[in-house]
Amino acid sequence: MAEMTDSQRTWEAWFDAFTRIRDAWPAQIDVPCPDGDGGRLHITYTGSSETRIGFATLWCDVGRNGIFLSRVGIPEGADMLSFDATPEQRTAVIPDIRLIPTDPYVPDED
Numbered sequence: 001m002a003e004m005t006d007s008q009r010t011w012e013a014w015f016d017a018f019t020r021i022r023d024a025w026p027a028q029i030d031v032p033c034p035d036g037d038g039g040r041l042h043i044t045y046t047g048s049s050e051t052r053i054g055f056a057t058l059w060c061d062v063g064r065n066g067i068f069l070s071r072v073g074i075p076e077g078a079d080m081l082s083f084d085a086t087p088e089q090r091t092a093v094i095p096d097i098r099l100i101p102t103d104p105y106v107p108d109e110d
Helices: 006-024 087-093
Strands: 041-047 053-060 065-073 080-082
Touching (some): 006 065, 080 087
16 A cells, blocks of 8 residues: 555544544534644534535634535534525635645656
C-alpha cells in the first residue's frame, strides 16, 4: 500500500475531527483545528428532516479551511439546513471557506 501524501494526511486529520465532534453529540466538545491555528471548528448539516441523511460541512473559524462530507447521518436534534436552502441561507450559516480535497491528485513520478 502506498504511503499517504501530506494532502491525504491533512484530510484524514479533518475527518477525524469531524468524527470526534459527531460522536460526542449532543455534548459540545472542543476539538482543536487540525491546522493548528487555534480556531474553533463548526459543523453545518444539510439534509432531509425525515431521513436525517444529508451532507456535512466542517470548517475552522480562523483559517477558514474545511471539509465537505456527503451521505452522512445527521444526529437527532442537530441544527440542519434543508436541501432546498437558498444560497443566502447557506451563506448565513457557512462562511466562505476553502474545502480540502478528499482525493488529491498525485502525479506519477517518472
